[in-house]
Amino acid sequence: MISYLIRRCLIGLITLLLITFVVYSLIRFMPGSPMTNEMAMLDPSKSISKEDYERRLKSFGLDKPWYEAYFVWLGNVTLKGDLGRSITQRKPVASLIGERAGATLLLSGSSLLLTYLLSIPMGLWFTVRSGKADERTLSTALYTLYSLPSFVAALYLQILLAVKLGWLPLMGLKSEGFESFSIFGKALDILQHSLMPIICFTYGSLAYFSRFIKSNMDEVIRQDYIRTARAKGVSPARVITHHAFRNTMIPLVTMIGLTLPGLLSGAIILEQIFNWPGMGQLFFASIGGRDYETIMGLTLMFSVLTLLGQLLADVLYAFADPRVSFS
């Protein structure tokens, strides 16, 4: 087990190297440079002279061929632990990510947790009531939610809860004078601000996850051992939760591994609507601005999370199903 983990971590490092190399080459391949937007936003009465252009490229370290620039980046990351500085915002990438990590984690983390907490019981319930009217109604309702774009829901929630009723704040993460609140007041304030974003972030995925659970359960409950258990008089609820559900653990664990990087990926549109200082907007803006350093910092973070998610899933397989062994 330990040796497996060590081996996986070593392989993971090599994978990271490969990923960052590929991504770096791809982002340098995108048309445009950090200068493109800068020049486009200039007053049309001005222009950047060739010399100034070269000077600025050089100050961004972009005068070198991309592979050289990659190794410079890699050197800084591995030797100095320095993710570099955002090209467009001139702040250290690590602090840009750090500033947003909390808010993103709050939103995505609660939303993921909520999704699993709601969809697992719903999925199990769907299995029991499969084909019955109540199952059909609820699942249809979930499909409806899935098809309702989150920006529509967000706007109507804002109009109703924030503008008309005034129960919740319209946007942002904190209220005016947040610093002076008590601990409890701070928590309540953040909760109030995050409620609408979390709802909008969550409702759409309920259908997917609950149907996913149900589909896997359907497969399992037809297995012979389940029928045996039933025949032996085990109560239906117990069959579902104890015998059947345990056997759908492999896909569920895979799914959890797959959603782990989502913890920090944020949501571009919802963050914009709720003025939420999250990672999605940062990522989107850094791609638009060709902010190579920031994109690489974010890619590195996502990649580490992705690899961890996969590793976690692989390790949990052995616990979820003893037949699976580390190889």
Place this chain on the structure above:
Amino acid sequence: MSQPSAETNSKNTVAAGFWSEAWKRFRRRKLAMAALIYVAALSCVALFAPAIAGTKPIICKYKGSIYFPALGYLRRQWENPIFLEIRKEYSTRMKEEDPDSWAVWPLVYQDPYRRVKEGEWPGQPGNPSGIMGAPSRHNLFGTDQQGYDVFAQMVHGTKTAMLVGFVSMGIASVLGISIGALAGYFGGVIDIVLSRLIELVMCIPTLVLILSVLAVVEEPNIWHMMVVIGITGWTGLARLTRGEFMKLKELEYVTAARALGLSGTRIMFRHILRNALAPVLVPIAFGIAGAILIESGLSFLGVGGEAPNPSWGSLLSAARNTLEETWWLVVFPGTAIFLTVLAYNLIGEGLQEATDPRLTQSGH
């Protein structure tokens, strides 16, 4: 190493028997059948879109010859250049130029690519623009902010909606299931290599990939987009399949098959695969429908190919500007997407049960 012909033969009969049996069981499921009919109907709409909504005659006789101008919606070249002399103003100038001409018109005189103006069609006013385009007799589903008819856009966007889903998820499914199966079944070095490939693809941001594609492809079109969605969307499927294979390959029947000397591929694809599909069915069903939404998201980045490219997703994004007023821009495309998601999932469920050999015994 037996006689190949005999084996192929027996495989065919087995397969035929299995699938016809499955089809029988599938037909018994009313909801699944309804869903299938819906998808079939949607395909018809996609195929015959120019005959359903358009401003070009389906068939017409003009100056002594028969033409099919509506085909111009599918491909510009299929619209005869002779109509340039009336500047393609069929409804008003065809009769003027040739009083003996006649034409069979699409069911609805509306165009997905432009606003229909006053005086183009007898008794039909020009399409309203701004936020005034609520559904009416002339605009069944209303019009968007620039006065394009929503119904016509949805009818013509059906092709995109269906193609994007099937092609991109087709690519993703084939890649995901086969790579996942190989990794899960063989394990060892193969698994290590393939798993790293999965991780690599997972970590490449789709936005970045798309923009890099733009650097290489001069004239990106909808097919490029489908390929991009396909080659980035398979990793989850691969992980799920791999997990199932890792579990199932340890089961008795697989060991038995192996003891019988069956080849690895045969075991994988004939014996395990059927049982490993449950976890990927829902992701695939949602994926086919979800591609409709991804498509509009991608067109936001400029890989959406050429405009105008009416699609359900782009109507939804157009709605964002005037969400409270133009409810019809959300409700109609939203409903279409909802029905499609529902249909694909019902078909998926139907397939899952119809192809389960145990079900015949369970008397479900």
Place this chain on the structure above:
Amino acid sequence: MFPRLRSLFFLIPLTLAFLAGCKSSDPEVPPKPGESSGAGTQEEEVLLQPFDAPPLEELEAKVTWEDQLVVDPMDLLREKQAQTEPLVTVEEALQLRNNSMDENAKTLNASRRVAGSDAEVEWDATIVRHLSADIKSSNPLMINSTAEFDVLGLIGFEIFGFDWNMTPLATSDTVKSWQTSKDRMYDKVVLRDDLTWSDGTPITAHDVVFSFQTIMNPKVPVPAVRQGADKLRWIEAYDDYTLVYFHSEPLATNMWNLNFPTIPKHIYEESIKEDVTLQDSDYHVKMEDHPVCGGPYKMVKREQGQEIVCVRRDEYFFKDGQPIRPLHHFKEVRFKIIKDPNTSLLALKAGEIEDLELTAEQWIKETDKNELYEKNTRVTATEWIEFHFIWNCKTPFFSDVRTRKAMSYAFDHDEMLTNIFYGLYEPASGPWHSEHWVAPKTPLPPYKQDFEKAEQLLDEAGWIDSDGDGIRDKEIGGKSVKFEFTINVAESSDNGKKACELLKSCLDRIGVVCHVRPLEFTVLQEKEFNHQFHAAMGGWGAGADPYTTKNIFGTDEDRNFGSYSNPEVDRLFEAGEKEFDRQKRAEIYSRIHTILYEDQPYTWLFYRNAFYGYNKAVRGYNFSPRGPYHYSPGFSSIWKAVSN
């Protein structure tokens, strides 16, 4: 200072930003005027060659000075308003729904009134303004986007500005006198002696010289402000308050080069030696969040992506308890950064922000609804930002003026104005708005759709469908080329895409195939800079001085994306910069306007109006061709009424 002079800066951006759907969210305006490019030599390592400034006495002896305008822009505004009669009372105007041009005129008329007396003004008021994008830097030298303009307009120390007619001026808040030599080679400015930075250090002429030298230091990565400043030969501070600007050439446009931002010498003199970026070192990072400000306001809070708070500096307005300058109207200015247009509108309705630039869609949809009018009113006014299709003259399709004209005739301008842009915008026919002082006296009529003419022009140009496939073609260099081109447009601009689709459908009827290709903004820009396109949709804001248009239409100029070239136009632009007589200058540029109208390097489409919603308590919105803020007095004319 800034709020008044907020900008000498002129051209607004163009950028398809707005069209790009981002409205002002995209950074746009840069500071300061500059010269169009081209002229002058480019130094290699050293941008600023050493210069031995003559003693002041020597200079005074040989130069004849002419006084330039030093004024409180608010006085100019009061003067202007005194000449017009109010159409309605403010109370009446606030009742209006503003659904017609007439009502808009009344609202505009009432909303722009400056305070009649000090008693009407709520002097301790806070205003919450909207920003659609965060600022990237609070250092005036790094200024580049509109958001930065809005903020630095309050906290930055400014000497020059221009009024709503784009007449340059120096503000009496900071300047005692401003003189220009008769030969246009020197400008002399005497600063006031009662100016201080927000840390109490006096502001002197040495700060201005230091700022100039920093801007001209090639190692300092200033994005925008070097242009213009680099046309100056030298600046000398003869004492703490007397500055002389030395020009390289005598040009009518020299005064536009004087305006660049000023930073405190005592703060940066040492630190720049360690960190030339002015942003990277710990010390500079601290300065970014707590800048030492020279303007009427200072920044007290900067929360990334959320909020910026500026408060009025008492020491700027009072000395020993006595007022030394006219007090600015707000004690506190809060900028709320909200990117999403829908959320911004909700925030305006809820009273969380007090001004907002509306989108065209938001303007039409609020027409008959109540929520907006509970707390707010709204106005629209012409802004000189024109939009157009650019034709790449280097392509076989558009090298011939006849094909470009054919495009303009084929396009359905009426349909675009009425339905794609909801009848809100006025048509454009050339680079300058018809009310611009250089526009031709008899306005040139905008193009109208005329298929016959378009077809005739294409025939004449040799584009005929010779192979009967329904697409016009022409033999070029022995090969048959089909008239099939691609027009690029910003993907984020729904209206822009629709305008291009309209072009496509118009051209389809005359045998020309046009592909509409929506592109991500950066990709679109990259292709334009590299001239890798057939046609594109774009927009430009108006410069404060007409010479700035040179870099758009001059041969091989940087922003001449379509590679248009006409020696006559080049010659006229040269002449325009050398002509000192305003009337004669106007005639030169008017001639350029007419030639461009004939040559159609662009198909001009429309001017984008400004749409604003603002709180009913807020008064004094005066719209210039650059909107309500980006001129003098701009924001400083805005005030809040005492509530009853």
